[in-house]
Amino acid sequence: MKPLFRFFPTAFVALFLTLFMTSCAAIGDIFKAGAYTGIIGVIVVIGIIIWVVSKLFGGGGSRNS
Template sequence: MKKFMPLALVALFATTLSSCELVEGIFKAGMWTGVILVVVVVAIIIWIAAKLFGGSKD
């Protein structure tokens, strides 16, 4: 049953939305996923650089 869930969602979207709205929704989700991923990666790089080059202030 779990295998067919994504297929069922695609079928639901295909029947309820026009093709332009469906494509728009996919690209919006992709864009926000990409933005969040980039922010997380940059934050991790900054954190690692601070740990490596920050040194201890003791």
């Protein structure tokens, strides 16, 4: 029974986000805020994705081969 109790909080958070955080609502809020806000948001998200990928795969730094 212990593995079930360890999985429960993660499953609860995923279910909560799935039910209450819809992408349509986020897109609607971006359109309400304006086009420039949407453009800046997209640039920020792409920057974060690039940063995370570079951290995962060890991008940058000197390698002595």
